[in-house]
Amino acid sequence: MAVGVVLAGALQAGVDISMTAALATAVGIAIQNIPEGAIISMPMRAEGNSRMKSFVIGSLSGIVEPLGGALVILLASMITPMLPYLLAFAAGAMFYVVIEELIPEASEGEHSNLSTIGFAIGFVLMMMLDVVLG
Secondary structure, eight states, X not given: OHHHHHHHHHHSTTOOOOHHHHHHHHHHHXXXXXXXXXXXHHHHHHTTOOXXXXXXXXXXXXXXXXXXXXXXXXXXXXXXXXXXXXXXXXXXXXXXXXXXXXXXXXXXXXXXHHHHHHHHHHHHHHHHHHHHHO
């Protein structure tokens, strides 16, 4: 939904969202989809499924994202006044997941420093995308 909202905002006249900002959002979400698919695929592979089946099911888990984005873009003309609220909702949902699920799990165990380093690398990557793409 976030990609659809930001792309719809970039396509609307009079909205202060650039195409580079929309691209940065899309690239950032695409990057986070890689570990998301791996989280689904790896346990399936560990349970004895083939590599291909695990990969396909992990990849299909993210199919709702482009479909939802396309739906939001198609409905953008009707929901233009709601675009900022939809984008805020999408951001809030991501914050909730990170705060409620990922941070507590990342700080458990003996290798908790790896999650901190991964967070720092991800943050630097997103800041680089922000600067490079405008």
